[in-house]
Amino acid sequence: MKERQKKSKPQIAFLGAGNMAEAIIKGLISAELYTPETLLASDTSENRLNKLRETYKIETTHSNPEAVRKAKCVILGVKPHVTGAVLAEIRSELGEKLLISVAAGVPLIRLAAGLEREAQIIRAMPNAPSKVLTGATVLAPGKGVDEDHLKRALSIFNAIGKTWVLEESLLDAVTGLSGSGPAFAFMMIEALADGGVKEGLPRKIALALAAQTVLGSAKMVLETGEHPAQLKDFVASPGGTTISGIHHLEDANCRSAFMGAVSAAAKRSRELGEK
Numbered sequence: 001m002k003e004r005q006k007k008s009k010p011q012i013a014f015l016g017a018g019n020m021a022e023a024i025i026k027g028l029i030s031a032e033l034y035t036p037e038t039l040l041a042s043d044t045s046e047n048r049l050n051k052l053r054e055t056y057k058i059e060t061t062h063s064n065p066e067a068v069r070k071a072k073c074v075i076l077g078v079k080p081h082v083t084g085a086v087l088a089e090i091r092s093e094l095g096e097k098l099l100i101s102v103a104a105g106v107p108l109i110r111l112a113a114g115l116e117r118e119a120q121i122i123r124a125m126p127n128a129p130s131k132v133l134t135g136a137t138v139l140a141p142g143k144g145v146d147e148d149h150l151k152r153a154l155s156i157f158n159a160i161g162k163t164w165v166l167e168e169s170l171l172d173a174v175t176g177l178s179g180s181g182p183a184f185a186f187m188m189i190e191a192l193a194d195g196g197v198k199e200g201l202p203r204k205i206a207l208a209l210a211a212q213t214v215l216g217s218a219k220m221v222l223e224t225g226e227h228p229a230q231l232k233d234f235v236a237s238p239g240g241t242t243i244s245g246i247h248h249l250e251d252a253n254c255r256s257a258f259m260g261a262v263s264a265a266a267k268r269s270r271e272l273g274e275k
């Protein structure tokens, strides 16, 4: 049994126990990094708390300050517009404890301004596939975050996927790529499946084939370390079917469309952060 499992006191408090908090809770418990009794969630919704108690057997409360008081590290998982109110509630309880905010677009400076003193804050940008433990998260540590706290944050987000540490100034670009990217990939899967249906495949099979094809292709990029252009060349034999399809994608400006989508999402992220 791992050392951390033996601890029985609450280690992490989740303020806001919605989709993202649940993904992290699920990851931490299934990776056996934390036992249920070391996790604690607070939320305004009784339904959410019931679900987390029943599914993960963790402690729950309606009181954000109580959750912060009991735990060693706090994950702020409410919607961005609620962060100010929650920080005001917990400011006198947080002390030296690590605060990790997953609230999209809320900058470190605004989080720090809501607290009483120089706090240890890490801004995290996870993405939707964290729900199936295949997320991509980028952490931006605030000034004064020590190595132990950063290690703790890395271990938390590594339990729900892969994690990188970058400067906060790059988080809008991250939001445009890995934050919004799952929606772009879902559209690609849907469109590939539609193509299959157009060519006569049953819808269910077409969707499964499209999703498995995208999953396998992503795995090849990650596991072989080959450049995607190299892998594409490998699949496209001279005069074959694939190069005909590639020609069609190039005619449709497919690469430019994907690049533009990431830039548009990053631009919107910058605009929202300025509000």
Ligand SMILES: NC(=O)c1ccc[n+]([C@@H]2O[C@H](COP(=O)([O-])OP(=O)(O)OC[C@H]3O[C@@H](n4cnc5c(N)ncnc54)[C@H](OP(=O)(O)O)[C@@H]3O)[C@@H](O)[C@H]2O)c1
Pocket (backbone or CB within 6 Å): 015, 016, 017, 018, 019, 020, 021, 042, 043, 044, 045, 048, 064, 077, 078, 079, 080, 082, 085, 086, 102, 103, 104, 105, 125, 126, 127, 128, 129, 179
């Ligand atoms: N989901 C994603 O894929 C994703 C990806 C990256 C970042 N994020 C960020 O993660 C955060 C949470 O997103 P989510 O999708 O998990 O949202 P969510 O499912 O709506 O979860 C937020 C939870 O917080 C509760 N809440 C509202 N006010 C509260 C308060 N004052 N104190 C405690 N809890 C309160 C909400 O209850 P009610 O529903 O009753 O209001 C809800 O259960 C957001 O800031 C989002 O930007 C999410």
